[in-house]
Amino acid sequence: xxxxxxxxxxxxxxxxxLDGLEKMEYRGYDSxxxxxxxxxxxxxxxxxxxxxxxxxxxxxxxxxxxxVGIGHTRWATHGGASxxxxxxxxxxxxxxxxxxxxxxxNYISLKxxxxxxxxxxxxxxxxxxxxxxxxxxxxxxxxxxxKTAVSKLEGSYALGILCxxxxxxxxxxxxxxxxxxxxxxxxxxxxxxxxxxxxxxRKIYRLEENDIAVVKKDKVTIYSNAGKKVLDRDKDCTTxxxxxxxxxxxxxxxxMMKEIMQQPKVLKxxxxxxxxxxxxxxxxxxxxxxxxKSLSKIFIVACGSAYHVGVVGRYVVEKxxxxxVEVELASEFRYKEPxxxxxxxxxxxxxxxxxxxxxxxxxxAKKLGAKVLSIVNVVGSSIxxxxxxxxxxxxxxxxxxxxxxxYSCQLSVVYILALYFAExxxxxxxxxxxxxxxxxxxxxxxxxxxxxxxxxxxxxxxKYKDISCAFFIGRTLDYAVCxxxxxxxxxxxxxxxxxxxxGELKHGTISLIEKxxxxxxxxxxxxxxDKTVSNLREVKARGARIFAITTANHRSKINxxxxxxxxxxxxxxxxxxxxxVIPLQLxxxxxxxxxxxxxxxxxxxxxxxxxx
Ligand code: F6R
Numbered sequence: 273x274x275x276x277x278x279x280x281x282x283x284x285x286x287x288x289x290l291d292g293l294e295k296m297e298y299r300g301y302d303s304x305x306x307x308x309x310x311x312x313x314x315x316x317x318x319x320x321x322x323x324x325x326x327x328x329x330x331x332x333x334x335x336x337x338x339x340v341g342i343g344h345t346r347w348a349t350h351g352g353a354s355x356x357x358x359x360x361x362x363x364x365x366x367x368x369x370x371x372x373x374x375x376x377x378n379y380i381s382l383k384x385x386x387x388x389x390x391x392x393x394x395x396x397x398x399x400x401x402x403x404x405x406x407x408x409x410x411x412x413x414x415x416x417x418x419k420t421a422v423s424k425l426e427g428s429y430a431l432g433i434l435c436x437x438x439x440x441x442x443x444x445x446x447x448x449x450x451x452x453x454x455x456x457x458x459x460x461x462x463x464x465x466x467x468x469x470x471x472x473x474r475k476i477y478r479l480e481e482n483d484i485a486v487v488k489k490d491k492v493t494i495y496s497n498a499g500k501k502v503l504d505r506d507k508d509c510t511t512x513x514x515x516x517x518x519x520x521x522x523x524x525x526x527x528m529m530k531e532i533m534q535q536p537k538v539l540k541x542x543x544x545x546x547x548x549x550x551x552x553x554x555x556x557x558x559x560x561x562x563x564x565k566s567l568s569k570i571f572i573v574a575c576g577s578a579y580h581v582g583v584v585g586r587y588v589v590e591k592x593x594x595x596x597v598e599v600e601l602a603s604e605f606r607y608k609e610p611x612x613x614x615x616x617x618x619x620x621x622x623x624x625x626x627x628x629x630x631x632x633x634x635x636x637a638k639k640l641g642a643k644v645l646s647i648v649n650v651v652g653s654s655i656x657x658x659x660x661x662x663x664x665x666x667x668x669x670x671x672x673x674x675x676x677x678x679y680s681c682q683l684s685v686v687y688i689l690a691l692y693f694a695e696x697x698x699x700x701x702x703x704x705x706x707x708x709x710x711x712x713x714x715x716x717x718x719x720x721x722x723x724x725x726x727x728x729x730x731x732x733x734x735k736y737k738d739i740s741c742a743f744f745i746g747r748t749l750d751y752a753v754c755x756x757x758x759x760x761x762x763x764x765x766x767x768x769x770x771x772x773x774x775g776e777l778k779h780g781t782i783s784l785i786e787k788x789x790x791x792x793x794x795x796x797x798x799x800x801x802d803k804t805v806s807n808l809r810e811v812k813a814r815g816a817r818i819f820a821i822t823t824a825n826h827r828s829k830i831n832x833x834x835x836x837x838x839x840x841x842x843x844x845x846x847x848x849x850x851x852x853v854i855p856l857q858l859x860x861x862x863x864x865x866x867x868x869x870x871x872x873x874x875x876x877x878x879x880x881x882x883x884x
Contacts, residue, residue, distance in 0.1 A: 273449075273878045274299055274347050275344065275464045276342070276343075276373050277464075278444065280489045282489070285338050288461075289308075289343035292343065293323055293468070295468045297345050298527075298872065301345060303345075303353050303354070304319065304344060304358065307360040309338045309434055314366060314367075317329065318358035320353050320354050340434065340440075340442065342442060350398045357397050359399055362400075363407035368410070370406070371433075373451075374449040375883045376426070376429065378425070379398035382401045402421065403433075408421075410437075414443060415486055417435075418433060418445060422447070429449055431444060432444055444479065444484070444487060449464075450465070450626045450653065451464060455503065456475075458490060460490075470512060470514060475505050476510055481497075482497055526871045527672035528764070528861050530672075531672050531677045532854070536719045539715065539719060540716040542666045563643070569595070571610065571637070572618075572619045575622075576675075577678075577756055577760075578679075579599070580679070580755045581682040582599040582621055583751075584683060592846075593700075595697065602620070602632070606629060610636070613641050616637070617643055618643070618644045620644055623667070623675055623682070625653020626654055626655065629881075631654050631655055638658075648665070649670065673872060674763050679853065683849055708847070721841050722841070726858050733866055735836065737863060740767065741770075743769070743789065743792070743811075744794070745772050745773070745793050750794035750804070750852070751794075753794055754772070757769075757856030758770060758771035760856055760857055763874050763877060764874050782814065786814065788816075789817070790817050790818075790819065793807075794822075796849075797848070798825075799845075808833045820833075821839075823848075827839070
């Protein structure tokens with residue numbers, strides 16, 4: 273959700289800023305801009321639309337050279353996507369330039385305050401208020417002005433700030449939105465995300481809540497609640513060991529396909545990190561038997577696809593560990609006065625580790641006395657930092673806005689966690705435990721088999737590429753996967769989709785089924801197969817076309833009712849979500865491709881939703 277970048281050093285700031293923004297464009301892509309310091313003057317260039325438009329517009333600009341600059345790629349919150357509302361936002365004197373990720377909740381009262389002081393505004397953004405406020409407090413010390421201004425802000429912010437009177441520094445400030453400082457050789461950087469810096473440095477420092485960083489080319493000073501410290505490259509910084517290849521598309525046309533195809537590898541890596549020699553190894557997680565015994569309830573809290581993992585998690589944990597589980601959308605949980613106390617474990621699932629609602633839900637849970645275990649993909653992210661226990665998914669950097677590989681890795685962790693609880697609560701026999709663990713370990717190979725047959729999904733997508741709506745139906749675990757399949761198809765191909773529990777359709781929604789409506793059905797739970805087939809007959813009788821996903825043991829029965837069928841490899845019913853979601857991911861990808869959609873950057877979306 274908005275990408276921030278900053279550079280200070282001896283090289284051309286513009287080139288670095290534009291390259292960094294390109295790497296972070298997935299965070300927001302409705303407009304972009306840069307401010308570059310030339311001598312004691314700030315030059316700002318910004319454009320509505322994709323970064324390429326900004327790049328083109330900068331080609332013939334003379335005054336974009338300088339060694340200090342900030343940049344931004346935007347996902348609009350306050351004010352539509354326009355040149356004026358794009359960041360950087362400058363104060364009217366031109367002295368202060370700001371890029372911002374987050375939302376300033378009290379910007380109206382601050383704006384009124386500044387209007388009374390004679391300030392004039394030209395944009396609809398909350399960020400312009402920040403720039404003017406810093407300018408208002410500026411006497412002769414940039415740092416003091418920023419410090420005073422941010423103390424007046426309510427809401428969330430990651431800020432990169434330039435001041436023309438002090439061109440030897442960038443100031444960065446953070447609250448509830450991610451921001452990192454990168455340490456280079458005679459140059460330093462700020463960014464929302466490691467991706468933007470990885471080609472320049474592996475040494476990064478994640479700003480903590482309420483930190484203000486003064487970034488000069490040869491020195492970074494952090495002012496925090498704990499006092500002032502000059503960053504030591506070796507002592508204070510994390511070394512990022514990512515493969516540089518991970519930030520490119522490789523041989524694929526889109527990150528989404530690259531990430532779908534990476535799934536066997538990253539799933540195996542994640543499973544191997546938690547299962548050693550056929551046994552679950554949670555030593556590093558730190559849960560104790562005494563603590564587990566004190567639990568009466570588990571909550572799983574997340575947003576979007578991560579929430580869908582939670583829906584699978586509820587079925588699986590309840591079935592295996594026999595403990596009551598509630599799964600909640602983080603945006604609801606945080607405001608509903610949840611019945612959480614010391615005897616509750618709250619599991620927060622998040623790829624980015626920065627989702628604003630999930631972070632707020634985590635804080636609410638802790639306030640109510642619960643401990644929080646998070647399942648997170650980004651090491652050192654806010655959710656990971658603030659949790660009592662953390663399990664990392666090892667999906668690697670996920671760049672396509674629509675999640676695929678992170679979802680699969682989260683699923684695998686949820687299974688392992690359920691088995692771990694079952695083992696500790698003694699609700700599973702040794703034989704069953706071994707059987708499930710063996711199945712889990714075999715899943716990456718089975719997933720590979722599906723990917724080898726991916727052209728079958730292209731054919732299905734071709735057949736249904738002109739649909740305007742689709743229904744996904746299934747029961748229990750299949751219903752949970754339907755939710756994810758439906759979200760995937762709608763977000764990348766803009767087909768209106770709904771996921772329904774198969775038995776629920778006839779309680780109203782079946783009125784929408786007419787001749788030609790596509791119904792995508794999941795039937796991977798043997799004992800529920802006949803029940804869902806009955807629901808399929810109901811929609812078929814009303815003219816629906818049916819695409820079914822099941823296993824080969826149901827071949828003859830399913831062929832009688834479905835127009836198209838995809839068979840996933842046989843696996844234990846309980847673990848089928850890990851496999852059945854893959855054809856749905858591929859179908860979504862191919863549908864989006866055939867419909868000419870912008871697969872990696874679907875309209876209106878952004879990766880990492882750091883506003884509520
Ligand atoms: C959908 C998707 C989103 C995320 C959601 C939570 O493809 O990616 O629904 O799952 O925004 O994000 P994280 O997992 O980063 O908390």
